Amino acid sequence: MFSKACEYGVKATIFIAMKSFENKRVSPKEISKEINSPQAFTAKILQALVRHNVIDSVKGAYGGFKIEKAKISTIKLSEIVKAIDGDGIYKGCGLGLKQCDQDHPCPVHDKFVRVRDELNYMLESTTLEELALNIKSGTSFLKV
Amino acid sequence: MFSKACEYGVKATIFIAMKSFENKRVSPKEISKEINSPQAFTAKILQALVRHNVIDSVKGAYGGFKIEKAKISTIKLSEIVKAIDGDGIYKGCGLGLKQCDQDHPCPVHDKFVRVRDELNYMLESTTLEELALNIKSGTSFLKV
DNA sequence: TACAAATAGGATAAAATTATCCTAAATAAA
DNA sequence: TTTATTTAGGATAATTTTATCCTATTTGTA
Numbered sequence: 001m002f003s004k005a006c007e008y009g010v011k012a013t014i015f016i017a018m019k020s021f022e023n024k025r026v027s028p029k030e031i032s033k034e035i036n037s038p039q040a041f042t043a044k045i046l047q048a049l050v051r052h053n054v055i056d057s058v059k060g061a062y063g064g065f066k067i068e069k070a071k072i073s074t075i076k077l078s079e080i081v082k083a084i085d086g087d088g089i090y091k092g093c094g095l096g097l098k099q100c101d102q103d104h105p106c107p108v109h110d111k112f113v114r115v116r117d118e119l120n121y122m123l124e125s126t127t128l129e130e131l132a133l134n135i136k137s138g139t140s141f142l143k144v
Numbered sequence: 145m146f147s148k149a150c151e152y153g154v155k156a157t158i159f160i161a162m163k164s165f166e167n168k169r170v171s172p173k174e175i176s177k178e179i180n181s182p183q184a185f186t187a188k189i190l191q192a193l194v195r196h197n198v199i200d201s202v203k204g205a206y207g208g209f210k211i212e213k214a215k216i217s218t219i220k221l222s223e224i225v226k227a228i229d230g231d232g233i234y235k236g237c238g239l240g241l242k243q244c245d246q247d248h249p250c251p252v253h254d255k256f257v258r259v260r261d262e263l264n265y266m267l268e269s270t271t272l273e274e275l276a277l278n279i280k281s282g283t284s285f286l287k288v
Numbered sequence: 289t290a291c292a293a294a295t296a297g298g299a300t301a302a303a304a305t306t307a308t309c310c311t312a313a314a315t316a317a318a
Numbered sequence: 319t320t321t322a323t324t325t326a327g328g329a330t331a332a333t334t335t336t337a338t339c340c341t342a343t344t345t346g347t348a
Contacts, residue, residue: 001145001233001238002238002239003305003306004240004305004306005305005306007238007239007240010239010251010252011239011251014251027324027325028324028325038306038307038308039307039308040307040308040309041306041307041308043325043326043327044306044307044326044327046325047325047326047327050325050326057324057325057326058315058324058325059313059314059315059323059324059325059326060313060314060315060316060322060323060324060325061314061315061316061317061321061322061323061324062315062316062317062323062324063314063315063316063323063324063325064324064325065325077252077255089145092145094145094146094151095146095151095154095155096148096151097285097287097288098288099288104285104288105283105284105285106284106285106286107154107155107158107275107278107279107284107285107286108154108221108266108270108275109284111221111266111270112266114262114266115259115262115263115266118258118259118262119259122252122255122256122258122259126252126255131251131252134251135251139249140249140250140251140253141241141248141249141250141251142250142251143241144241144242144243144248147335147336148335148336149335149336171293171294171295172294172295182336182337182338183337183338184337184338184339185336185337185338187295187296187297188296188297188336188337190295191295191296191297194295194296201294201295201296202294202295202345203294203295203296203343203344203345204292204293204294204295204343204344204345204346205291205292205293205294205344205345205346205347206293206294206345206346206347207293207294207295207344207345207346208294208295209295
């Protein structure tokens with residue numbers, strides 16, 4: 001469904017948000033340990049998230065990654081996914097046709113509408129805040 | 145969502161079903177032309193579909209691929225997808241956790257349930273027959 | 289039986305994704 | 319100002335997925 005990079009990106013962002021609630025910055029090392037991901041690869045993904053303004057980075061000593069506290073409740077899961085995997089999962093044809101719409105549908109076009117709508121709703125209605133709070137309270141987990 | 149191999153596999157199977165209604169066998173060459181896919185790669189996918197008993201092959205002169213007419217209405221889209229991509233899309237965790245269930249859920253576990261259910265319903269309730277008939281009637285398309 | 293046509297399958301190659309390593313640039317503190 | 323720390327980013331490698339090529343095997347027909 002999502003690429004490995006995207007999976008790491010979502011988990012990393014959740015962890016950064018959780019730490020940001022406590023005004024703490026985190027390093028790729030700490031993040032990759034916490035979400036069980038390869039460190040250097042995770043660092044690349046963090047760079048992409050910074051470029052897409054999902055998270056902030058602070059260079060130099062005592063630096064690290066963070067998210068403004070006020071911003072955490074405004075970030076939707078969809079933004080994280082789009083930053084890494086793009087919008088293909090929303091817009092692309094389920095069977096890979098270049099052109100696929102009501103006028104020229106692929107064989108599963110109509111069938112797929114509900115799945116895509118549900119996915120879209122899920123990604124648009126889920127906020128980073130609730131995901132981070134569930135991790136914080138031990139309701140959900142980032143690894144194992 | 146699905147791999148390229150799976151996309152080709154679904155389209156190829158639909159085309160074979162359509163031709164099988166007319167008691168015609170088809171070759172990888174004809175199939176790849178019709179669904180706009182690389183021929184040799186498509187042939188590999190057809191082999192996998194044969195091994196999984198989704199389609200039949202007839203070797204030698206005047207051979208080709210086909211599906212028993214009576215079987216076409218009994219094949220579900222899910223069987224084609226499972227034959228090529230496996231059941232990860234049904235069973236795997238949305239964020240790639242090895243263990244992810246109600247007792248130890250990933251951050252999007254609950255959110256994902258509806259998406260997966262919708263996808264599952266779609267794949268289980270769609271038959272090869274209806275997909276093939278829609279192609280035959282020009283209601284949907286296999287390429288462009 | 290010989291031949292032609294067609295699938296099966298092994299060996300490679302190309303491309304994309306995932307992953308690692310090393311150096312540059314930035315920055316806070318001593 | 320120097321040093322230590324930390325992100326940015328280029329280069330490269332490993333793995334997986336996608337794709338191609340060639341030969342073996344099967345089988346219907348002349």
